[in-house]
Amino acid sequence: MNFPLYIARRYLFSRKSHNIINIISLISAAGVMIVTAALVIVLSVFNGFARLSESLFNSFNPDMAITLKKGKTFRTNEIDIRSLKQIRGVKYITEVIEENALMKYRDKQSIVTLKGVSRDYEKMCGIDTMMAAGRFILEEGDMNYAVLGYGIADYLGANLNDYTNPITVYVARRDANFSNVFDNAFNTASIFPSGTFSIQTDFDVKYVLLPIRFLRQILGYNEELTSLEIGLDKTADPALVQQTLKEVAGEKFRIKNRYEQQELIYKIFRTEKWAIVMILAFILLIATFNVIASISMLILEKKKDIAVLQSLGASKTLVQRIFMLEGLLISFCGAVAGLSLGAAICWAQMRFGLIRLGDANSTFVVNNYPVHMIPVDFLIIFMIVMSIGFIVGWYQIYTIRKIDVSMMRAE
Numbered sequence: 109m110n111f112p113l114y115i116a117r118r119y120l121f122s123r124k125s126h127n128i129i130n131i132i133s134l135i136s137a138a139g140v141m142i143v144t145a146a147l148v149i150v151l152s153v154f155n156g157f158a159r160l161s162e163s164l165f166n167s168f169n170p171d172m173a174i175t176l177k178k179g180k181t182f183r184t185n186e187i188d189i190r191s192l193k194q195i196r197g198v199k200y201i202t203e204v205i206e207e208n209a210l211m212k213y214r215d216k217q218s219i220v221t222l223k224g225v226s227r228d229y230e231k232m233c234g235i236d237t238m239m240a241a242g243r244f245i246l247e248e249g250d251m252n253y254a255v256l257g258y259g260i261a262d263y264l265g266a267n268l269n270d271y272t273n274p275i276t277v278y279v280a281r282r283d284a285n286f287s288n289v290f291d292n293a294f295n296t297a298s299i300f301p302s303g304t305f306s307i308q309t310d311f312d313v314k315y316v317l318l319p320i321r322f323l324r325q326i327l328g329y330n331e332e333l334t335s336l337e338i339g340l341d342k343t344a345d346p347a348l349v350q351q352t353l354k355e356v357a358g359e360k361f362r363i364k365n366r367y368e369q370q371e372l373i374y375k376i377f378r379t380e381k382w383a384i385v386m387i388l389a390f391i392l393l394i395a396t397f398n399v400i401a402s403i404s405m406l407i408l409e410k411k412k413d414i415a416v417l418q419s420l421g422a423s424k425t426l427v428q429r430i431f432m433l434e435g436l437l438i439s440f441c442g443a444v445a446g447l448s449l450g451a452a453i454c455w456a457q458m459r460f461g462l463i464r465l466g467d468a469n470s471t472f473v474v475n476n477y478p479v480h481m482i483p484v485d486f487l488i489i490f491m492i493v494m495s496i497g498f499i500v501g502w503y504q505i506y507t508i509r510k511i512d513v514s515m516m517r518a519e
Contacts, residue, residue: 112429117437132402137442139395144446144493145453147388151485152454154381156478161377164308165370167234168315170202170337172350173364174357181205181332187357189336195352197344200232202337205323210278210294211316213264220260220316222277224323225337232339235305235317242268242303252322253302259313261304274298279326297326389492396500399438403431403500432501439497443490451486454479 174192176182184203193201205224210217225246230236236244240258247253254275256266266275278294299322306312324330340349346365353363367374414427456462461476 112426112433132398132405133438136396136398136402136438137445139398140392140439140442140493140497141446141449143388143392143395144443144489145450147385147392147489147492148447148450148481148486149453150384150388151381151489152450152479152481153477154377154384155480155482155485158374158377158381159480160474160478161308161373162366164238165373166366167238168307168311169366169369170232171340171346171366172338172353173369174336174338174353174361175334175364177360177362181329181334182360184331184333187336187361191356192336192338192353195349195356197341197349198338198353199341199344200228200339202226202229202232202339203320203333204229204335204337205320205327205329205332206334207279207323207327211260211264212276212278213266214273216264218260218263220257221314222279222318222323223315224318224320226320228339229317229337232337235307238305238307240304240306242301244305245302246317246319247321252299252319254299255317256301256304257312257315258304258306259309260316261301263313266301266304268301268303271300274300277326282328295326295328297322385488385492389496392493393496396439396496399435399497399500400503402438403435406431406434432498435501436494436497439493439500443493443497446493447486447490451481454481 174187189201192198203226205222207222207224209220209222211220227247230244230246235255239255241261242255244255245253246255256264260266264275267273275298277297277299279296281293281295299318305317324332338353340346350363350365354361357363417427418424457477457479463477464475465477
């Protein structure tokens with residue numbers, strides 16, 4: 109066994125002549141353990157919320173979206189859709205038109221974003237699993253239906269069983285002259301709702317899904333689109349497909365993957381996550397001052413041992429390594445215990461749902477705080493703890509240099 113490590117281990121676990129040293133060592137390890145466990149829990153909760161948000165976004169956002177770099181609409185003959193369908197990994201292609209509009213139901217009205225989609229949309233996305241009421245039906249023969257975001261339906265007070273009062277849609281005419289009669293500036297049409305979806309607040313208060321044929325009719329479009337949404341096969345390589353789509357679509361179009369479609373939200377998640385890590389790492393640094401106190405008192409108690417070792421030929425470097433390893437051992441024990449405690453608490457939350465989101469009548473998507481443990485996070489936390497432990501141990505070297513060995517021999 110490595111001699112400095114052996115001595116450091118003996119000093120850590122043996123009883124001291126002054127019990128206060130054992131108590132301070134225990135407090136030091138406990139402080140490291142608690143902050144380490146907190147790091148594990150906080151990161152796992154952030155991972156859980158990020159994973160939940162990703163799953164919700166995936167129910168609405170496509171695997172890939174093709175839009176113009178400049179401008180709003182393009183015609184179907186401006187892009188080779190047939191070649192896009194032949195790209196390996198592409199399973200669905202949905203034509204999409206998005207337009208802002210005013211929706212009115214009885215005496216309530218709201219500004220919304222209409223999203224007209226073609227028939228493959230239901231197969232491509234998972235929104236039918238996120239229905240809060242009714243069914244996901246956009247077309248039934250010649251009839252057109254709307255699927256409202258939960259927030260819009262709630263604000264309008266839309267009744268899915270009201271077959272006498274349809275929702276009226278107002279869309280600004282492209283050739284409108286607002287100096288004339290106001291009503292002539294809008295195209296209007298009526299439609300009945302078939303259901304409501306609930307994904308995430310940003311979507312629920314903004315979007316209404318409609319058949320693309322309905323939206324084209326009210327807008328006066330023929331073959332215009334605002335985007336193409338693409339669903340990939342499960343075995344497809346998204347990065348490779350994205351690159352191929354760029355080559356086929358050309359420089360005129362922008363290809364965005366799932367992450368790029370919600371880039372700001374994902375960046376906020378990552379920034380908040382690592383900001384919390386930095387704050388807890390600073391708290392951990394403060395907690396390790398107990399380690400400094402523990403080792404400093406141990407050095408004072410072991411003055412005679414240090415003198416004996418140096419009399420037997422031990423170099424000052426070897427003595428320094430003993431107490432540096434002492435600090436690392438305290439940090440290591442606290443890190444292992446903290447990682448284990450944090451993992452146990454996270455597992456209990458995942459298994460039993462110990463901490464709930466709101467009360468039993470809450471409208472959250474999940475009832476309990478979501479938790480997702482990632483092995484890389486455990487490695488990062490362990491490295492942070494041990495790095496701080498190394499810094500503390502290095503600090504002890506300067507303490508040992510101040511020890512007058514000749515005076516210890518005299519004692």
